[in-house]
Amino acid sequence: MFPLEVSSVEINIKGKRILGPINLLLKQEGISVLLGANGSGKTTLLETLHGLRKLSKGKVRWSIPNKLAAKEQSFVFQTPVMLRRSVLENLMYPLRVRRFSKPNAIKEAMHWVKKIGLEKKIIQQATLLSGGEMQAVAVARALITKPKMLFLDEPTASLDGLAKKTIEDILVLAAKNDTKIIMSTHDLGQAKRLADDIIYLHKGLMESHCLKDEFLNSPPSDAAKQFIAGDIII
Amino acid sequence: MNEILQGLAQAFWLIVSLDTELITISLRSLYVTLTALLVSTIIAFPLAALIVVTRFRFRRFVITILNALMGLPPVVVGLLVYILFSRSGPLGVLGLLYTTSAMIIAQAIIITPLITSVAHQSMQGLWADYRDLLISINTSKPQRIGTLMWDSRRALITACLAGFGRGIGEVGAIMIVGGNIDNATRVLTTAISLETSRGDFSLALALGFVLISLALSVSFATHWFGKTERGGLW
Amino acid sequence: MIRILFASAVLFFVQINTATANQVRLAVTSSFHNSGLSDHLIPHVETDLKLDIQLVVVGTGQAIKLGQNGDVDAILVHSKPDEEEFVKTGFAKHRRQIMFNEYVILGPSTDPANIRLANSLLDAFRRLSKVKTNFVSRGDLSGTHKKEIEIWKKINFKPEKYGKNYLSVGSNMGKAINIAVAFNAYILSDKATWLNHKNKGNLIIQFEGDQLLHNQYSFLPISKKRHSHIKSKLVEKIEDWLVSEKSKNLINSYIIENKQVFTFNAN
Numbered sequence: 136m137f138p139l140e141v142s143s144v145e146i147n148i149k150g151k152r153i154l155g156p157i158n159l160l161l162k163q164e165g166i167s168v169l170l171g172a173n174g175s176g177k178t179t180l181l182e183t184l185h186g187l188r189k190l191s192k193g194k195v196r197w198s199i200p201n202k203l204a205a206k207e208q209s210f211v212f213q214t215p216v217m218l219r220r221s222v223l224e225n226l227m228y229p230l231r232v233r234r235f236s237k238p239n240a241i242k243e244a245m246h247w248v249k250k251i252g253l254e255k256k257i258i259q260q261a262t263l264l265s266g267g268e269m270q271a272v273a274v275a276r277a278l279i280t281k282p283k284m285l286f287l288d289e290p291t292a293s294l295d296g297l298a299k300k301t302i303e304d305i306l307v308l309a310a311k312n313d314t315k316i317i318m319s320t321h322d323l324g325q326a327k328r329l330a331d332d333i334i335y336l337h338k339g340l341m342e343s344h345c346l347k348d349e350f351l352n353s354p355p356s357d358a359a360k361q362f363i364a365g366d367i368i369i
Numbered sequence: 370m371n372e373i374l375q376g377l378a379q380a381f382w383l384i385v386s387l388d389t390e391l392i393t394i395s396l397r398s399l400y401v402t403l404t405a406l407l408v409s410t411i412i413a414f415p416l417a418a419l420i421v422v423t424r425f426r427f428r429r430f431v432i433t434i435l436n437a438l439m440g441l442p443p444v445v446v447g448l449l450v451y452i453l454f455s456r457s458g459p460l461g462v463l464g465l466l467y468t469t470s471a472m473i474i475a476q477a478i479i480i481t482p483l484i485t486s487v488a489h490q491s492m493q494g495l496w497a498d499y500r501d502l503l504i505s506i507n508t509s510k511p512q513r514i515g516t517l518m519w520d521s522r523r524a525l526i527t528a529c530l531a532g533f534g535r536g537i538g539e540v541g542a543i544m545i546v547g548g549n550i551d552n553a554t555r556v557l558t559t560a561i562s563l564e565t566s567r568g569d570f571s572l573a574l575a576l577g578f579v580l581i582s583l584a585l586s587v588s589f590a591t592h593w594f595g596k597t598e599r600g601g602l603w
Numbered sequence: 604m605i606r607i608l609f610a611s612a613v614l615f616f617v618q619i620n621t622a623t624a625n626q627v628r629l630a631v632t633s634s635f636h637n638s639g640l641s642d643h644l645i646p647h648v649e650t651d652l653k654l655d656i657q658l659v660v661v662g663t664g665q666a667i668k669l670g671q672n673g674d675v676d677a678i679l680v681h682s683k684p685d686e687e688e689f690v691k692t693g694f695a696k697h698r699r700q701i702m703f704n705e706y707v708i709l710g711p712s713t714d715p716a717n718i719r720l721a722n723s724l725l726d727a728f729r730r731l732s733k734v735k736t737n738f739v740s741r742g743d744l745s746g747t748h749k750k751e752i753e754i755w756k757k758i759n760f761k762p763e764k765y766g767k768n769y770l771s772v773g774s775n776m777g778k779a780i781n782i783a784v785a786f787n788a789y790i791l792s793d794k795a796t797w798l799n800h801k802n803k804g805n806l807i808i809q810f811e812g813d814q815l816l817h818n819q820y821s822f823l824p825i826s827k828k829r830h831s832h833i834k835s836k837l838v839e840k841i842e843d844w845l846v847s848e849k850s851k852n853l854i855n856s857y858i859i860e861n862k863q864v865f866t867f868n869a870n
Contacts, residue, residue, distance in 0.1 A: 566777030568802030
């Protein structure tokens with residue numbers, strides 16, 4: 136389904152442009168990290184690529200029909216959405232939607248429960264987990280369908296070190312296993328650890344898209360320079 | 370005051386002596402209202418979920434109508450059903466007038482808007498949480514409806530209880546379409562009305578107490594059922 | 604799930620709804636039922652004729668409406684002008700007199716209108732119209748209500764002149780009596796219902812025994828010409844039974860508080 140081709144995409148809300156125009160070409164390999172200050176349009180861009188937003192202008196095109204591509208994608212929201220069910224049932228859900236048999240879904244879900252270290256909580260109501268546990272479940276639920284494309288919107292924003300590590304490890308492994316990842320973050324350290332390439336957004340516009348080292352060594356703009364330096368960007 | 374005590378005593382004796390007529394009438398009350406409830410839920414729950422997950426032109430209008438229909442006067446429903454099923458009416462050939470079937474139909478008409486509204490309210494809230502996730506997972510509309518119904522089942526049981534309460538205590542409609550015929554369509558409420566018109570207040574009151582205890586036991590049974598269910602924590 | 608199980612279980616045990624060939628539906632006036640006579644009589648009819656008789660207890664006005672719509676097979680009512688109209692318009696084959704009882708005026712034991720001293724029914728109503736203490740009217744176009752209207756007309760008095768002391772309650776006989784008890788009001792009632800009524804409060808019979816208070820009950824089989832589904836043959840059997848010797852004995856022997864309340868007068 137790759138490459139993903141984004142051409143002249145704009146998102147306007149009530150006549151006000153909040154994103155774009157964006158032109159972007161994404162290849163299958165690696166982890167792309169979306170950087171930018173709050174309000175720079177990271178979430179909007181992710182949602183747009185995933186097809187949750189109505190385009191005001193332009194096109195988002197996969198190499199296969201968008202309908203088929205939709206089935207190969209998963210999305211992890213900034214605040215994890217837990218179904219009011221047990222942990223196990225949350226993990227089973229995307230599989231059941233894809234008409235997996237119950238035993239197969241359970242088997243797969245058990246596998247992922249172990250990966251995120253929640254074996255002892257499989258029958259617990261997912262909405263009662265801690266923030267870190269919920270996000271881990273959300274990531275596992277997103278990966279359980281073996282998507283070719285995984286979007287994550289600041290998945291570790293409010294997590295402590297250990298929880299962050301669990302999730303990052305899973306993401307690195309997934310990327311190795313042929314899942315293309317785009318995630319947004321404003322944690323520069325995380326970008327350094329995970330990114331292959333970096334997309335830098337500023338005020339709804341894409342200022343650069345380049346390899347990690349290139350971005351870090353020669354920031355493409357003043358805003359990016361300030362971002363890397365840790366300054367407050369206005 | 371004396372009458373209340375007499376009524377209580379009489380109710381007690383009627384129950385402990387397993388009065389055949391009382392049992393028949395009580396069972397018939399249950400049969401009519403539970404069947405009406407069943408019919409109503411089959412219509413109401415998917416309908417409520419459908420209204421939640423679909424955007425259509427007259428959506429607000431439909432919701433307003435449903436809310437207004439909650440206050441549908443039973444007597445009017447009774448009259449309409451009577452006219453419909455009277456031998457001279459459009460459905461007269463079915464010969465359903467003065468049968469429990471006609472009573473079930475009348476009660477279902479009374480109950481359905483009520484439980485649709487209650488179900489809609491609760492599923493609306495759940496949908497606000499779930500919307501992005503379910504769209505992201507690429508669920509079909511029936512799957513969304515199913516998920517909403519399943520995950521809000523507690524609220525739906527409450528809706529059922531409300532519907533049951535309205536049905537079991539209803540007298541206006543079933544008096545007209547059932548006719549309060551001894552051994553055929555007499556239920557607790559119409560029997561109470563009859564005994565009142567005979568001036569036998571203590572017997573009427575006794576039947577009233579039986580009706581109340583019936584409603585209470587159904588409520589408790591439901592509560593108990595909900596409690597024993599796994600993960601009943603939310 | 605519990606609902607489904609429960610519903611199907613109850614459905615299994617209670618087998619109702621089965622319309623059978625020997626089922627006959629009669630709309631009867633509430634006084635026939637509230638007086639207790641129906642419980643005294645109908646079981647005998649059912650055993651003798653091997654019928655399942657379903658009584659729909661309503662006022663005469665509604666009974667006639669149900670008959671017109673073909674919702675019942677026959678009606679037993681007490682309002683002669685309406686009955687004759689009903690036969691004339693072809694809804695009933697004929698009108699068969701079965702029995703009579705009498706109307707009485709109930710009133711508070713203190714009798715503020717002094718109708719106890721009245722020398723005729725019309726005199727009693729005149730006294731009521733002068734004093735205008737609480738009066739409860741059925742107000743439901745039942746036979747009793749029609750009788751009341753007829754009497755007011757005879758003394759040329761419009762009950763509206765009563766003002767708010769005239770309570771038109773739109774209820775059946777028993778419920779109307781309950782209201783009269785609560786308001787300590789006068790009310791026109793059939794004697795049988797009154798005698799069988801449990802909630803008597805402060806009311807007693809204050810006037811009775813005028814020819815105008817004669818209350819005739821008649822049986823009217825619905826015409827098959829109007830409604831082809833009417834079970835004419837079974838209705839005919841019931842009619843024959845109602846005018847029989849056995850019926851006569853049962854009706855005349857129906858006693859409440861040592862008083863015969865209905866008198867058989869079929870011909």
